[in-house]
Amino acid sequence: MSTDFQKARDALGARLRELRISGPAGRLTGPQLSERLGWPHSKIYKLENGRQTATAEDLSAWAEATGQPATAEELHSRLKGLESHVRSWRRQLAAGHRPVQDAITTEHARTSTLRIWENSLVPGMVQTPDYARAVFTRHAQLMRSPKDTEEAVRVRVRRQEALYDTAKRHRIIMWEGALRSLVCSPQVLAAQLDRLVSMIGLDTVELGIVPFVAPLKIYPANGFWLYDERLAVVEDWHAELWIDDTDSIAVYLRTWNSLRDSAVFGVEAQRVITDAQRSLSAS
The missing domain is CATH 1.10.260.40 (lambda repressor-like DNA-binding domains)
Structure with a gap:
């Protein structure tokens, strides 16, 4: 804390x-x-x-x-x-996931460049409805919060319309482990990986994968989202941290850039996703 x-x-x-x-x-x-x-x-x-x-x-x-x-x-x-600055999940989820999604949607609307790092999950901005449903369901079970899963899924999917807004840029980096984490059924994960492949080459989206074998400048710790250079949102088990001081944001931006240096893009990123798909089919 x-x-x-x-x-x-x-x-x-x-x-x-x-x-x-x-x-x-x-x-x-x-x-x-x-x-x-x-x-x-x-x-x-x-x-x-x-x-x-x-x-x-x-x-x-x-x-x-x-x-x-x-x-x-x-x-x-x-x-x-x-x-x-410290938004406990207990308080945020007292009325379910929908209000949390509404709050973050407001920040998305204000943002021109969104930088995302995730090490264990596919980020919400590119989740399929079924994948998002599995994530919300498991989080509600963990937090013992009201289950308003369908409403939360609808808000998250609607927010993804911003991916096609030419006035915005989404720069997304994931650890390869996010492609392989079975936080949902294998069938749902397979469809999610197909969705990621479809994102590669989109003008408004830069999608990078940090492979397991990549040399790292910094270890791939917990996920965070950078809204322009004014806000960092960092998730932990007990709370979300909303960080808006200049020095801390600069640290997260340097961290994001260091992780990006280890990522692959385009055809190479597609190859890593395809390898994850093959492993899923073989399991």
Whole structure:
């Protein structure tokens, strides 16, 4: 978890503690507040000490219980700032995958050049509906989130219309492992690989594959997406990181360029995809 994120969470906890001890009816102890809220005392401790991130509902309840309901708006604003960079999957997926897809679609619309690196999955921008369906289904199972798979698939596929927009450029690089990961049935993966072959040569898309045997300038770590040079979105198991500071974006851009140097394109990329198709047929 980022240092900046933890500092912001600590600051929010300090503000919550301040509200608890300075209410209009006098100081509340932690046990007294937990009793009012019907929470375990440990939750009060964790929130005030930056050990747990509050929900919007938690903050509204805290403002009411400390006799200061007018502070709820301020607390919600602090929470929004906290989550603008580290967006936990638990919160993002509370209403399913569709809202997450809508949020990223907004960023796509603002972007002229999208650079993508993926090491284990075919990127969403070139996924077939069946492949996307398998990915969403498995992620919802892992996160125990609402299953709105069909809606999320529709939004993702609709976003792919941008691939044919001559005002945009999509520069996509994948590790060869993404071509071989059986995150779906072999039949679905076979169709997905056919789709990738069809992307090669498209004027608005640069599709590169980093083969297993390629010499690497940098190890092929987790995936990330660069929206022009203003935003990097990095996925981890607990959260998405939305990074907008210039220095960090420069690191991701250098990383992307280093990975691109190891990639093959055109006929050579098609050959790597074809090898993956053959291996799939033989298995």
